[in-house]
Amino acid sequence: MNRLIAIMCLALMALGLWLPAEAQARVYIDITKPSSRKLPLAMPEFKPMASSQSLGGEGNRILRGDLELTGLFDVLDPKTYLGSGAWAINPREWRRIGAELLVTAEYTQIGNTLGIECKLHDVTDGKLLVGRRYDGLKADLPAMMHRFADEIMEAITGQKSVFSTQIAFVRAEGGKKEVWLMDFDGSHARQLTSRGDLTLFPSWSPDGKLVAYTTYVNRRPTVALHALAGGSGQVILNKPGVNLTPAFRNDGRVAAALSFSGKTNIYLCDQAGNVGQNLTDGWGIDVNPTFSPDGRQMAFVSDRSGNPQIYVRDMASGQMRRITYGHKYCAAPDWSPKGDRIAFMVDIGGVFQVATIRPDGGDQQILTSGHGGGEDPSWSPDGRLIAYSSRSTGRYQIYVMTASGQPLKRLTELSGENSDPAWSPRGVIGTR
Amino acid sequence: MKKRMVWTLVLALILGLAVGASTGCSKKEVGAPGELSAEEQARLKAEEERRLREQRLREGQGAGSGLTGTEAQMREIFTNQDIHYDYDRYDLRSDAKQILNDKAGYMQSHPEVNVIVEGHCDERGSASYNMALGEKRAKAAAAYLQAMGISSARLETVTYGKEKPLVRGNTEEAFAANRRAHFVIK
Structure with missing residues (x-):
């Protein structure tokens, strides 16, 4: 009993x-x-x-x-x-x-x-x-x-786990980078993009049918959408300057960092690439948007204080507040699917670690300091696990740990450098 | 009569050998220098000039002077000399500005030259933030060149973030060498 x-x-x-x-x-x-x-x-x-x-x-x-x-x-x-x-x-x-x-x-x-x-x-x-x-x-x-x-x-x-999910990641070989997919446990790794240059920063649509990423076209980083059902990926944002770090909002719209104005700010765009509202007002670099599950808030990286820190923007009021303090370099935020925490990477004494923090800036926890550092965290759709990349063995490989930092498994055993995991929602086509 | 013919032949042979030795044994050049055609003379002079110019080039290389070199040297310096930045910064250091002054001078004296300014970062930190940072570095260098009078139409900026390090390794020296703007002539 x-x-x-x-x-x-x-x-x-x-x-x-x-x-x-x-x-x-x-x-x-x-x-x-x-x-x-x-x-x-x-x-x-x-x-x-x-x-x-x-x-x-x-x-x-x-x-x-x-x-x-x-x-x-x-x-x-x-x-x-x-x-x-x-x-x-x-x-x-x-x-x-x-x-x-x-x-x-x-x-x-x-x-x-x-x-x-x-x-x-x-x-x-x-x-x-x-x-x-x-x-x-x-x-x-x-x-x-x-x-x-x-x-x-x-x-x-009380809820299903991650066994119908995939992880997109970036594989570097021979000076080129392509987006790859693997099942949640690291099995069945296969190449998604074949663009022959630098392709990186993958991000899933809420329905799991599209992967957005940044890909170089004639020396310029552009934003493309790639349907899992097929095709080679379609460039939707190719404005002068850079087109970086696409991330879907729950309504299917895509936020991306664009520098056509001279400042690198985050804009909300539709899937056809029409540029809408400017969501940030930094004078320098605003990059790497990630939305709360309800779409009402957006976390991002900004150097407006002089070095990269995590900020949260309230989508209704437009108000922005800084949530990370005490470290000189915080980046790569990913909002938990439960909504209660934001994972990010932070420089602690010269080594990057994965940490999580509440969206109000409270209760920061460093998760990877016991096992060799970590970068680019991505939450599993049940919010219980975090995939991240680490070069603790010399080359970047992808690992998974619990949300409280208990190491579980190394997922990639591939040649080259494997980094920047993006965990899919549940029920993605093609999971074995 | 027979004896005379033999002597003449011997003399001719000796003369021939002597002339051959002094002129490089070319059939056309057999004979006195005064008999060289204008075409031949021009060719010889051009050859001598080429030899002299090659000589000057070697002397110039030996001296190692950066600013008074030849065209090829100046171009080489323009494309090989990077400017460098501090960690997580994209403002121009004074050493970078000096190098940019030279680059502006070269572009002013070579109006046909269009340039790609590549911004690069060291391997530490987030790939996405570094990609944005690399663009700021390239733009800062290009803006300085524009302020020196170079038309923006002649300058393209590109960022490679931390994707194309010049030097491998995680030493401070490698990091410093990789935080750079690199200049490519289109």
């Missing part, structure tokens, strides 16, 4: 609801604290039905990777405790190895076809929390596992 209460508390917290004091005392996992305890989850080897060929542990491997990426679970390998064939054991037995949750699956794979039945149990009272059956081709196994991982997260936290 305590376990169930713990799960319910977790779900309530994920929904952002206020908890009464006595319930807070019983919380097993505080997902906002790096030291928090993880939920122990047992996952025995998936069981092949009679006449089925073997998946050879592939399903377990994918699902385990997904669950570990959330930073919420401690996935126990029952073989260690109970030997193989452990799926046959009575669920209550799992308490003996410390499990609170149990995932079981049975499958039938014949030739190219695959059917798989997955279940999530609460070990304490043997209750079935989630049961799903997936049928398809054997090649659909990753998609099936990602979907079930989302079901598990919905049952535990």
